[in-house]
Amino acid sequence: PFDVLVIGGGPAGAAAAIYAARKGIRTGIAAERFGGQVLDTMGIENFISVSHTEGPKLASALEAHVKEYDVDVMNLQRAKRLVPASTPGGLIGVELENGATLSARSVILSTGARWRQMNVPGEDEYRNHGVAYCPHCDGPLYKGKRVAVIGGGNSGVEAAIDLAGIVAHVTLIEFDTQLRADAVLQRKLNSLPNVAVVTSALTTRVDGDGEKVTGLRYRDRTTEEEHEVILDGIFVQIGLVPNTEWLSDSVALSARGEIEVDARGATLVPGVFAAGDATTVPYKQIVIAMGEGSKAALSAFDYLIRQEPV
Numbered sequence: 127p128f129d130v131l132v133i134g135g136g137p138a139g140a141a142a143a144i145y146a147a148r149k150g151i152r153t154g155i156a157a158e159r160f161g162g163q164v165l166d167t168m169g170i171e172n173f174i175s176v177s178h179t180e181g182p183k184l185a186s187a188l189e190a191h192v193k194e195y196d197v198d199v200m201n202l203q204r205a206k207r208l209v210p211a212s213t214p215g216g217l218i219g220v221e222l223e224n225g226a227t228l229s230a231r232s233v234i235l236s237t238g239a240r241w242r243q244m245n246v247p248g249e250d251e252y253r254n255h256g257v258a259y260c261p262h263c264d265g266p267l268y269k270g271k272r273v274a275v276i277g278g279g280n281s282g283v284e285a286a287i288d289l290a291g292i293v294a295h296v297t298l299i300e301f302d303t304q305l306r307a308d309a310v311l312q313r314k315l316n317s318l319p320n321v322a323v324v325t326s327a328l329t330t331r332v333d334g335d336g337e338k339v340t341g342l343r344y345r346d347r348t349t350e351e352e353h354e355v356i357l358d359g360i361f362v363q364i365g366l367v368p369n370t371e372w373l374s375d376s377v378a379l380s381a382r383g384e385i386e387v388d389a390r391g392a393t394l395v396p397g398v399f400a401a402g403d404a405t406t407v408p409y410k411q412i413v414i415a416m417g418e419g420s421k422a423a424l425s426a427f428d429y430l431i432r433q434e435p436v
């Protein structure tokens with residue numbers, strides 16, 4: 127069995143594996159796709175101390191760093207069930223989609239999350255070329271330009287307020303008849319001179335010139351009329367979904383499906399820790415995921431040295 131088994135190979139999982147391996151304990155990492163969301167990212171400009179890098183480059187650096195240590199890397203492996211230990215300090219099982227079961231004295235869950243997509247023509251084609259999901263990451267790229275935010279929940283309205291301070295103009299598009307964000311955020315939004323809010327609007331397509339986004343179309347759900355908005359960027363803020371469906375019967379999840387962790391990254395299941403976008407820790411970012419992964423590994427080590435020798 128492993129001393130520490132990490133599930134998920136994004137920034138959180140890679141950091142956890144390195145921190146665990148550096149303690150000289152038996153470490154494994156199983157991931158469906160090593161690199162995680164970083165693989166889908168183009169420019170990264172907020173990875174502190176590296177002024178610019180690209181997703182695939184950072185993803186291969188993560189893997190190379192992990193492989194410098196004695197870590198059992200199991201790529202292209204999807205976990206389907208976590209089986210908590212039957213006795214205190216006992217072995218925890220992780221069943222994989224391929225039928226195998228891995229066992230470990232401690233487990234770190236770092237299966238990340240995925241952005242909910244609009245699923246309209248042009249969205250895939252122009253992802254990273256005008257279609258963006260993270261205002262903290264890509265906002266500054268649209269300085270002085272016109273953008274739209276799709277979604278009028280808290281994250282959409284927060285994004286619109288944030289972007290309004292950077293870009294020339296923001297159009298916020300909400301499907302429902304009214305915004306769903308907290309009233310204080312809506313008041314702040316309404317006070318901004320360079321934001322327009324469109325409700326009862328269904329985004330129907332992303333337009334582009336073959337290289338980058340040039341606009342979007344939406345249908346007014348009350349009049350059925352089609353409208354066109356000319357812009358340079360579209361921030362999709364209709365939900366971030368944690369990859370935790372497989373954990374619903376084993377660990378405590380928040381109403382949004384995030385793994386509940388304490389300040390040390392511990393779940394309520396003894397020996398099971400979690401880190402990164404899959405957890406309740408706020409702000410889903412690479413540096414945060416790496417910090418949380420490192421912390422979870424140190425917590426797992428602390429847990430292991432407190433177990434009675436068998």
Ligand code: FAD
Pocket residue numbers: 133134135136137138139156157158159160161162163164166167168169170171172173203204205206236237238239240241259260263264369372401402403404410411412413415
């Ligand atoms: P992830 O990166 O999501 O990794 C999850 C890992 O778990 C993957 O290896 C996945 O294959 C694996 N996995 C999932 N389910 C299972 C399973 N059942 N079994 C086994 N493995 C599983 N952040 C920034 O800081 N700066 C940026 O510029 C930036 N730009 C972004 C651009 C885009 C387009 C996107 C999508 C995100 C961006 N982010 C950015 C956010 C950043 O990528 C995430 O915060 C970060 O990757 C989270 O790391 P993580 O390790 O928690 O999860």
